Amino acid sequence: MKIKSGYLMREVAGENIVIAVGEAAKNFKGMIRLNPTGAFLWRLLEEGTDEAAMLAAMLDTYETDEETAKRDIAAFVNAIKGAGLIDE
Amino acid sequence: MNDKSTSSLRETLAEHDIAVVQGKGTSMMPLIANSRDRMCIKSLSRRPKKYDVLVYENPRGIVAHRALKCTDEHIVMCGDNQYVKETVPYEAVIGYVPGILRNGTDYLDFEKTKWCVAYSRIWCVSLFLRRCVLFVYHRISKRYKNESAYARANK
Secondary structure (H helix, E strand, O other): OEEOOOEEEEEEOOEEEEEEOOOHHHHOOOOEEEOHHHHHHHHHHHOOOOHHHHHHHHHHHOOOOHHHHHHHHHHHHHHHHHOOOEEO | OOHHHHHHHHHHHHHHOEEEEEOOOOOOOOOOOOOOOEEEEEOOOOOOOOOOEEEEEEOOEEEEEEEEEEOOOEEEEEOOOOOOOEEEEHHHEEEEEEEEEEOOOEEEEOOOOHHHHHHHHHHHHOHHHHHHHHHHHHHHHHHHHHHHHHHHHOO
16 A cells, blocks of 8 residues: 555645645645644555554554554545545 | 635635645746746735735736735735736735745745745845846837837738
8 A cells, every 4th residue: 555656745834735746736636734643644655554554653653542543544544545645 | 816716715725724726927937937836825824024925816816926015004015027016905915825846846945945035035125126127128028029020010
């Protein structure tokens, strides 16, 4: 599971935003704003991390329980998948 | 931009506080080139100040120009590639441009990048000189165009 090429996250004036470049910009005209946790998960997905490794990284970085972390990761991955930004 | 774009930008900023748009026109050249850069627009949570690149509404639509002076009543604006100043009420301001995505990818922060800060100061100070240079340039290009049209018509 990896973020498709052509989608970049940039920190713009204190906000993490995802924009499309090149060919991807022809189909994706908008912008996605990520909160700090979303930006953290996005970086992992850029490296092609799977959900189990994302869970481990999240539990390692944030003070949260496994159940909440799993739910948040699933919600994030579904949202990104829904926007068509992931290569399975 | 038309009324739909205006309300759309206002709605985006109200909802997300930030918008990324591809600019049109040449009024902010050489800093912002429409085919090269994407403008990041943020809603203003502070009072506009001199040197800010502000996005505002005027009779022609939505424009992004630099603030040259902020008085109690209005803001004096001018594009970096223009020499005619425009007076804008505070209510017309929609947001400001904290930076651009150069070539669509690399973020260039206008307030944190030293050369951008220096550029904005020099650009504002040199307005009179630029006005003279642009006036002469526009006159020459207009004359050249007229002469070319005349030459084509007499061929």
